[in-house]
Amino acid sequence: MSPPLGSERVLQLPSELKLVYRAEGAANLVYKIVVPECNGVDSRILGLPETEQEDSVETKQCSSKILASQMNEHKVDSFHGKLLRLRKDQTHTTAPLQALYDFRRYLAPLFRAEELIHPTAVQIDKALLLDLNTELRLLEQQNKRPIIRAGMYLRQESYGTIMDDLGHAPDNSSRIIIELKPKWLLQSPDAPRTARRCRTCALRAYRTAATTQSPEQRRISSFCPLYLISPNEARLSQALHRKFAEEHVSAQIQQHVVSYLANSSLLQRIRHLQATLYPVGVLNADPNNTDFLTVMTLRDCSLFLMVSADGVIGAKLGDLDMKSPARMKHWIATERQLIDGCWYDMSLSGTEHIPCALEGS
Ligand SMILES: O=P(O)(O)O[C@@H]1[C@@H](OP(=O)(O)O)[C@H](OP(=O)(O)O)[C@H](O)[C@H](OP(=O)(O)O)[C@H]1OP(=O)(O)O
Ligand SMILES: Nc1ncnc2c1ncn2[C@@H]1O[C@H](COP(=O)(O)OP(=O)(O)OP(=O)(O)O)[C@@H](O)[C@H]1O
CATH class of the missing domain: 3.30.200 (Phosphorylase Kinase; domain 1)
Structure with a gap:
């Protein structure tokens, strides 16, 4: 019905x-x-x-x-x-x-x-x-x-x-859209205490090792989400370096995006909601609890930044489709794979290495 x-x-x-x-x-x-x-x-x-x-x-x-x-x-x-x-x-x-x-x-x-x-x-x-x-x-x-x-x-x-x-400006002025997936802005509650990688970086490491696809084919996030909420522009710039390069973002637009993110209360709010709405990890979660499903949705939403030549003119969240409990098996299997395969502790080297904010801590 x-x-x-x-x-x-x-x-x-x-x-x-x-x-x-x-x-x-x-x-x-x-x-x-x-x-x-x-x-x-x-x-x-x-x-x-x-x-x-x-x-x-x-x-x-x-x-x-x-x-x-x-x-x-x-x-x-x-x-x-x-x-x-x-x-x-x-x-x-x-x-x-x-x-x-x-x-x-x-x-x-x-x-x-x-x-x-x-x-x-x-x-x-x-x-x-x-x-x-x-x-x-x-x-x-x-x-x-x-x-x-x-x-x-x-x-x-x-x-x-x-x-x-969002790419269509009502006044026909020119704007470009930068799309970011903030993903997990905090460590997974199920991760081991010894973890040196956050959930997103651990999953990236696992997928990188498990596939022969190129990063573009995999569409794996090319930055550590924990850096996204850093107020330090230099750190943010460094973390987003790959993403900007992949999408040929000009230096001027990069600067606008970085200064927006460094002061973004929207990202802080997403992080706060991810932390407080349902603080239990997927391994012990109730798949029918709407707070849990809301948090999983917020771990996979998209942030669209509308940027004009003068700076960021707006930011909107999209892809807020409530996750289905039918996804539970997949989430548990992913979490088990990351824990049992030691992906939270392992790091990749060489060109595939993308620094995780937890590595230095
Ligand atoms: O499992 P994750 O964290 O990799 O997230 C999946 C996303 O992968 P990502 O790591 O963002 O590239 C994945 O995105 P892409 O395939 O990379 O576009 C989907 O968003 C998937 O959700 P759904 O199948 O649309 O319900 C996402 O699955 P959910 O785990 O959010 O259900
Ligand atoms: N309002 C919008 N304005 C401009 N482009 C958009 C808009 N909504 C979606 N898009 C484009 O369409 C793409 C796919 O949309 P969307 O994220 O809704 O798909 P999805 O299948 O739900 O994503 P996911 O892989 O995260 O599950 C986005 O990555 C973005 O490039």
């Missing part, structure tokens, strides 16, 4: 829109919504790079009367500057309406409204999902999807969410 979303009316995604593959993570695909001009001249899509134009899929014609009335109310334009986020077909993730309900009930109250990306529900025509899946197979053949995401497609379900595209 769908959870209640108050008096909110769930919009149907209008058929006039074009969807352009934008990005994807482990659990969701994200599409840029392109709104055609009313006179038929699609000037907004003309501004897109050629590759994006080729990859765009027009939403299927939908005969619904509701849709027709929405069109009359010029609702289509309200999709301008938005992204559509659709769930992949996996067993451990939460259905979109439930995720939205959980976000509003458990996660949103922990932050100020302006610190969050606010998703809203949208109803999707199933035929559109089939078309998008066909397109995903094509993108895969053309090597336009990250290799590690290949073979995973959209779930056939009726809802997705839309949200503001």
Whole structure:
């Protein structure tokens, strides 16, 4: 049964829109919504790079009367500057309406409204999902999807969410988005007292040793999260050095990001919540406790920094989909692997070595 979303009316995604593959993570695909001009001249899509134009899929014609009335109310334009986020077909993730309900009930109250990306529900025509899946197979053949995401497609379900595209400045000014996953901002409560690596660095060390994939393919965090909450700009700069290099971030933008992070109360709040909401480690946690699931969600959220030439103009948290208890087996297995394999104590050397804040302590 769908959870209640108050008096909110769930919009149907209008058929006039074009969807352009934008990005994807482990659990969701994200599409840029392109709104055609009313006179038929699609000037907004003309501004897109050629590759994006080729990859765009027009939403299927939908005969619904509701849709027709929405069109009359010029609702289509309200999709301008938005992204559509659709769930992949996996067993451990939460259905979109439930995720939205959980976000509003458990996660949103922990932050100020302006610190969050606010998703809203949208109803999707199933035929559109089939078309998008066909397109995903094509993108895969053309090597336009990250290799590690290949073979995973959209779930056939009726809802997705839309949200503001943070890369789209309402005044068309230029801005770049730096995305960071703060991950575990404190040591895992299950880690041995002798640990010389934090949970994120221990997991990175384990994965690095266990795979032949390159760091880009693995998408493993290239910094120690414990340094993220350092007020020391030089230390922060050093910790983010690899990430900045991988993403070709200019020296000026690096400086803006570092000075934002050094003074960020948002990161301090996430850390405080991770520490206090449910201080028991995964090995002894109750998988159905919502505080535990909230903490696990906060250990995997994304921080988006919007940076203009003048400095950081905003920071928002995204990917606040409440984790499912179905993930418990995986979390326990990961923690056991890190403890039993001594990954909390071990360090990698050579080019793969990324300093952990605990090493020096
Ligand atoms: O296990 P972790 O800490 O590596 O986190 C997973 C993430 O890996 P990361 O280390 O951030 O690269 C992983 O991210 P990527 O695959 O790296 O994009 C997912 O976010 C995964 O969550 P879910 O499958 O979307 O529910 C995350 O799984 P959860 O443990 O948060 O459920
Ligand atoms: N509001 C937004 N504005 C701009 N880009 C976004 C936005 N939301 C998501 N993205 C882009 O889409 C990508 C995938 O989105 P998202 O993090 O929601 O996927 P996910 O599958 O839930 O991630 P994970 O792998 O952490 O589970 C992000 O890494 C980011 O590049």
